[in-house]
Amino acid sequence: MKKSIEKHAARFDEAASEYDDDSSEEYRACANLVIEHAAPDADEVVLDLGTGTGAIALALAPDAERVVGRDISEGMMEEAASKAADQGIDNVEFGHGTFREPEYDGTVSVVTSNFAMHHLSDEEKREAISVIGGLGPQRFVLGDVMFFGEPNPDEPFYSPEVDDPATVGFLADALTDAGFSLTAVERVHEQVGVLVAERGHSRDETDAQ
Ligand SMILES: C[S@@+](CC[C@H](N)C(=O)[O-])C[C@H]1O[C@@H](n2cnc3c(N)ncnc32)[C@H](O)[C@@H]1O
Numbered sequence: 615m616k617k618s619i620e621k622h623a624a625r626f627d628e629a630a631s632e633y634d635d636d637s638s639e640e641y642r643a644c645a646n647l648v649i650e651h652a653a654p655d656a657d658e659v660v661l662d663l664g665t666g667t668g669a670i671a672l673a674l675a676p677d678a679e680r681v682v683g684r685d686i687s688e689g690m691m692e693e694a695a696s697k698a699a700d701q702g703i704d705n706v707e708f709g710h711g712t713f714r715e716p717e718y719d720g721t722v723s724v725v726t727s728n729f730a731m732h733h734l735s736d737e738e739k740r741e742a743i744s745v746i747g748g749l750g751p752q753r754f755v756l757g758d759v760m761f762f763g764e765p766n767p768d769e770p771f772y773s774p775e776v777d778d779p780a781t782v783g784f785l786a787d788a789l790t791d792a793g794f795s796l797t798a799v800e801r802v803h804e805q806v807g808v809l810v811a812e813r814g815h816s817r818d819e820t821d822a823q
Contacts, residue, residue, distance in 0.1 A: 615735050616776055619686050619712060622733055625776070626666070627689030633667050634693070640771065640806045641729060645669050647800050647808040648728045648757040654678035658723035661749065663713055663742075664730020668694030668706070674726070675703045682718055684711030713742035722749050728757040732772060732779040739780055740788045747792030754794060757808040760785060762801055771805040785809055 617625070626633075648670055654660050657679050662671040665683030667690050675681045675698075683706060685691050691708040698706050711717035713727075713734060725746050731739055746754055759771045759779040772779050786796050786809065794811035801807050 615733060615738055616778055617733075622776075623686040623688075626685075626687035630667065630687065630689035630693050633690065634669075638771075640803045643802045644757040644806050644808055645673075645728050647802065648726055648755050649673045651755045651798065651800075651808065651810045652724050652726045652753070654724050659721055660724045660726060661716065661718055661722045661751070663711070663716060663725065663727040663746070664733075665694060665708060666690045666730065668697055668708070670726050670728050671706050671708070672697055672701065672703055674724075675706045678724075679705065681706045682720070682722070683708040684716050684718065686710065686712055714738065714745055716745065716749070718749070722751050723753070725749065725751045725754045726757075727755075729759065731756065732759040732777050735778050736780050736784055739785070740791070743785075743788040743792045747794060752813055754789070754811045755808065756785065756789075756811070757806075759805055760807050760809075762804045762807060765805060769805055771803065779805065782807060782809070 652674055654674055654677050660674050660678045660681045662683045665671050665685045668683060671681045671683040694708050761779055761781045789796055789811040794813055797812045798810035
């Protein structure tokens with residue numbers, strides 16, 4: 615992590631009230647794909663890590679039994695909670711938690727994360743993915759800044775001073791090591807993508823169906 619958790623939290627606290635006004639086409643495409651692939655059933659609990667102002671959590675709540683959002687920025691989560699109240703959504707809860715310590719010990723079927731994990735170093739991402747695997751979800755949908763090819767530091771999707779995106783290959787290996795099978799890779803841009811990882815869904819099983 616190029617900045618401490620406290621510094622990232624302070625940065626997002628400051629940006630929280632304007633965060634929703636400033637989004638790129640690629641961010642929106644990525645968020646939409648995360649929502650589409652998460653597709654929780656009515657009896658499923660979703661855990662959304664790096665939930666921010668609730669873009670993913672609030673979109674999934676009407677379909678899920680419950681959505682739990684975790685983040686390090688109180689300011690971002692205040693925005694999320696206010697939007698939930700405005701929209702009459704009462705099956706979401708937001709609270710402090712990090713990727714590596716989500717502070718959630720209930721059951722979870724689907725874990726989501728959008729545009730947040732790239733703040734961690736690669737080793738921290740590997741640890742976080744292992745923690746997520748340990749929570750026992752059937753599906754983990756990760757949308758983020760990630761490199762499909764050689765990264766161009768002049769591209770707008772990450773700031774080298776604060777962000778630390780991984781390659782798709784690194785993330786795929788970490789997901790596999792955590793017990794997931796990669797079932798879909800969506801390339802939104804050469805630096806933005808969505809990975810869908812599932813459990814108990816090997817290629818052999820898929821081929822046999
Ligand atoms: C770019 S915002 C994305 C928010 C939301 N997921 C979305 O799609 O709009 C990144 C969020 O990740 C949170 N974040 C950064 N580092 C984190 C960490 N280590 N654990 C949990 N959340 C983190 C930030 O506070 C911020 O709210």
